[in-house]
Amino acid sequence: MPTTTRPRPRSRSKSKAGVTVVERYDVAADTKKRINLRNAKTKYFHVKALSNGCYLLEPRVLVPPQAISSRSLKMLNKSVAHLKKGQASAPIDLASFLEE
Numbered sequence: 001m002p003t004t005t006r007p008r009p010r011s012r013s014k015s016k017a018g019v020t021v022v023e024r025y026d027v028a029a030d031t032k033k034r035i036n037l038r039n040a041k042t043k044y045f046h047v048k049a050l051s052n053g054c055y056l057l058e059p060r061v062l063v064p065p066q067a068i069s070s071r072s073l074k075m076l077n078k079s080v081a082h083l084k085k086g087q088a089s090a091p092i093d094l095a096s097f098l099e100e
Helices: 070-084
Strands: 044-049 055-060
Touching: none
Parallel strands: none
Antiparallel strands: 044 055
16 A cells, blocks of 8 residues: 655754654554554553644553552552542642743
């Protein structure tokens, strides 16, 4: 099945953060709208769908529960139980942390 891509605006090969393009290739979604990533280093990704139609995939590493301390797990379970009961604190205003 032939595919086409939108023309990309010309940009530098490096951005200010020093990120470079390592590999470029075209993929086609299958009937269930899935794509395959070649040579993916991780199994899980966080996906951001952007307003311009682009998708940003950020690799995620899941931590096994055994790697979390029992004290932290107990605190997490307690917090989830409180949240399910509707017992939550008021939202915290983090506006003072924004850089201008």
